[in-house]
Amino acid sequence: MLLGFVCVCSLELVSGTEEECFCLYDRQRKGKIEAQDLITVMRCLGSNPTPSEVQRHLLSHNIGRSGELDFSTFLSIMHQQLLQEAPEKEILDAMRMADKEQKGFILASELRAKLTGLGEKLSDQEVDELLKEAGVGLDGLVHCEQFAKAVARCCAKR
Template sequence: MYHVTKWTLNRGGGQGSTITLPPEEEQRATQNEFKECFSLYDKKQRGKIEAKDLMTVMRCLGTSPTHGEIERHLQVHKIDKKGELDFSSFLTMMHRQMQQEDPKTEILEALRMTDRQKKGFIPASELRAKLTMMGEKLTDREVDELFKEANVKSNGKVNYEEFTKMVTLPPVDY
């Protein structure tokens, strides 16, 4: 089962405070989050969602399944594209999806494609442009913080393997 190790409490729109939950509570919190999102798409309130909504629900919960992956999940559970699935099947699909997604590999692959000379480095300015203009766009301030944390000089080159290691490290508990 997927575990949430941090839970952010955000009251009144300000900065959230992060707390660490014990493993059993992590699992319960994660399952509750999944159930809540699942329930939003359970239009008839029968404990089932339509197969056509599976990708949307999975993406709402932070995964990035492709159409092919969704089709495979449905095939494994013998669910027609126009059919429905229950929460138990959904949990199994989420578990499999999360196991196969590896953010470290995805980031590394994206940065490798940027390295035209295949030397293991890309200009910091190019990385900044990609981070602020593509995908989930970061602000300049967020990129500055990321560069500072990863020890990247804004006018230098970025060793993208080291950068990927730094940005995918688990958060530090204080």
């Protein structure tokens, strides 16, 4: 290990790759990277955060745009981002919140309204594609677990 960092993340020992990439952007060799380099370092490691996600991560650690972060903070942010990028659980949790009666399914029309009207809005065509992939029944019901798996598969293909 280049700087002697040891950290356990998601029950696995951090590989040297994270440390090597971090060190490439530690230009002043003081064990820190500039906040403005965070998105680049994360993308070098295969993560795909949006600028707003990176800003949110920095704010959660009280780091401004001109601030710096150490390796431990970087690993914490990477861990949070990777959890975010595991869409199946996140989608299933959101589906369960919409399934007020906890039956394991919601109406396709209700899901369509949420996906086209809330948050990062999807187009009708994108929703049609997801519903087709999830195999919506003739009864118009979307089964939460099937939908979450279908969306995760779609994300993995991209």
